[in-house]
Each structure stands twice: as C-alpha cells, then as structure tokens.
Amino acid sequence: MKGNVVDWDTAKFKLLNMSEVERPWEEVCSPINPGNVLIPDKRTFESLVDLCPKLRGTVSVTQSREVEQELSKTIKDNPSCYNDGLIF
Numbered sequence: 001m002k003g004n005v006v007d008w009d010t011a012k013f014k015l016l017n018m019s020e021v022e023r024p025w026e027e028v029c030s031p032i033n034p035g036n037v038l039i040p041d042k043r044t045f046e047s048l049v050d051l052c053p054k055l056r057g058t059v060s061v062t063q064s065r066e067v068e069q070e071l072s073k074t075i076k077d078n079p080s081c082y083n084d085g086l087i088f
Contacts, residue, residue, distance in 0.1 A: 035074075036060055036070065036071060036074040037055070037057065038074065038075070038078050038080065038081065039051065040080045045059075
C-alpha cells in the first residue's frame with residue numbers, strides 16, 4: 001500500500017518495545033465507533049470532498065435538526081475548534 005508519505009510495502013522500520021501484528025485491511029481501515037470526525041486543519045470544501053472518501057467517509061451535511069445537534073456537539077466537545085473562546 002503506497003501512502004502519500006510512506007510506501008508501506010517497502011518501508012523498513014525498527015520496532016522498539018512493540019510487536020508486529022498482521023491485520024486485514026478492512027479491520028485496520030474501518031472506524032471502531034463510526035461517527036463524525038473533525039479534521040484538525042483548515043481545508044477548502046473541495047479538499048474535504050477529496051479527502052473524506054480516502055478515510056472511508058463523507059462530508060457531513062445537516063439535513064435534519066438531529067444531525068445539526070450531533071454536529072454541534074462534536075464541535076463543542078473538540079478543543080481544536082476554539083480560538084480565544086470562539087468557535088470557528
């Protein structure tokens with residue numbers, strides 16, 4: 001698997017105080033608890049549309065009051081969304 005930083009098929013690592021474990025791709029690349037994930041850097045909408053499928057997700061869109069409340073809670077619970085006490 002070739003990543004954007006490392007080619008995981010050819011990269012050599014020296015493991016210290018760790019053990020190497022083989023896992024199926026589906027197990028490694030699926031969220032344990034599916035839900036909203038905040039990307040902790042500023043991005044354009046177009047870059048999110050490109051990024052989300054790579055993370056096996058989609059861009060969240062508020063289509064109901066329930067979804068809006070869920071997204072609001074995710075944002076409020078994440079300190080990286082604050083700048084001097086203001087949510088951005």
